[in-house]
Amino acid sequence: MLRLIGIEFKRSLLMLRRYPMEMVGQLIVITMIFYGLFLGARYIAGPTAQFGERLDALVVGYVLWTFALFAIGDLSWGLMDEARTGTLEQVFLSPYGPSRVYLARNVAGLLVTLALNLGILLLIQLLTGVRLDFSPAVLAPLGAVLLGAYGLGFMLGALALLFKRIQAFLNLFQFVLMFLIMTPFEQFSGTARLAGELLPMTIGAGQLRTLMARGEAFDPVVFGLALASGLAYLIAGLWVFGSAVRAAKERGLLGGY
Amino acid sequence: MSVLVCENLQKTFHSHGRSTRAVQGVSLRVGPGEVLAFLGPNGAGKTTTIKMIAGLVRPDAGTVRVAGRDPHRDPWALRQLGAVLEGNRNVYWRLTPLENLEYFGVLRGLSAATARRRGRLLLERFNLTDKQNALTQQLSRGMQQKLAIAVSLVHEPSLLLLDEPTLGLDVEAAETVKRMVRELAAGGQAIVLTTHQLDVAQQLSHRVAIIREGRIIAEDRTDALLARFSGEQYEIEVVGEIDAARRERLRALGAEPLNGRVVYLGVPEGLWDVLDALRPLTILRVEKDRADLTEVFLKLIREEERA
């Protein structure tokens, strides 16, 4: 598995390097957004501003949003692209199986994006002299949210395998994501709260809000639940994806028939 | 000792309320060093069969064994299989040839170092070394196809599947691919290849299987199949008119003079008497009728249609 992650990491880097303009564009956008946040333009953070008014909260909210969006959509876009160009079947010829290959690809993609964002953040902190000081505890629920996001990503990947053209549906998913991340289920009560927290990513997002906007202490129990939810969704996502692979082989859908 | 054994493969597709019986009971065997040409008209079920062998399409019934293992049950069976699929890129255009070899090598279970080392050897062997750092996108169609074959070999599989490997290639590139197939087979590689270019199939294959509407309608050694469809007749072409007296004599020997040609249908030794009867006319050509694969193919397909 490490070997797979290694080669996928290399592939991601190479692909990035092949389109330097794309990469430069991406870097400029990320830099500008972070820079804007640092200068106090909190509207840039958009809806994620509700994670708190402080700069670190804005940054964390924004990072959560972009990473979750990436985690949810990247696999499906990749699958559709590969079905169209005709490399999909070669990937499926791997004895590791598509689930593991794409899991490795996700991990590699996450590492690359993480490296880009962290690099820019550090650079801006150096340039502006402003320091972010969020406690590392924030990273824990962030990770849990991403697990859930990747779980959803695999479920959407399953749809992409079976239905090919789901671009419109994927774009719609931005709103679903907004609903999942922005609704403060942790302040609801009763069944509404329970139902909300059974949805993917909600517990982790709630904990982030508690930590950052309301400045409460890190609750390991809540984190445990967030992690369990994230893992459950990831496992469910992998299972759904595996079933879609079997169905696609059954119906001969690989390779864009 | 077959590298590939498939028995009674069946596949029916259901889509848009229609069902297509794509493959109906196909069995194939290929041994080491053997090239099987898998031929058939459009829509006969070749690609479906190839994909069932490669574990990409699940058969409704029947079994596949690649080097004794079933790719549908045991994913590591794929370790022994390489495939270049029809109408596909098969490789990443955004990567260089060497990067493709390394990437797919690791995907097939090699370490990155081994994949790179084998990749370099393959590039050398396929004359792509000077392109190893160019983007695959920028290579010619023929080079891309060679690369796709190289990539399918990087993990040294015992079975190679080539679905229309010369499709869309110019004469020279097609020759190169043909030479590669020959060399691979000489080195012990088992190969299944589909093509609509029957001359290619005739030149490369040891055995031929012809599929029509999902069923194998003929399977034999290529030379045996050709011999079976070759007539017993000889054709002799001469310069100038054959006069009446000669015509008479030729007919008596069982030969039929046509304009400028004589067709002889008797025992082979009798050919000498026919040649004697033609003396001293200039002979342009003496030929035993020999079917080519195109004739055989068309005959078989038409026979089936009538039946």
Ligand SMILES: Nc1ncnc2c1ncn2[C@@H]1O[C@H](COP(=O)(O)OP(=O)(O)OP(=O)(O)O)[C@@H](O)[C@H]1O
């Ligand atoms: N996924 C699929 N869903 C529905 N029908 C399919 C599917 N794949 C193939 N078919 C049908 O199955 C039949 C066999 O197709 P196949 O691609 O195996 O033929 P082929 O021999 O490779 O033809 P060609 O020479 O044109 O490549 C065709 O009628 C085709 O339309």
Ligand SMILES: [Mg+2]
């Ligand atoms: Mg085909």
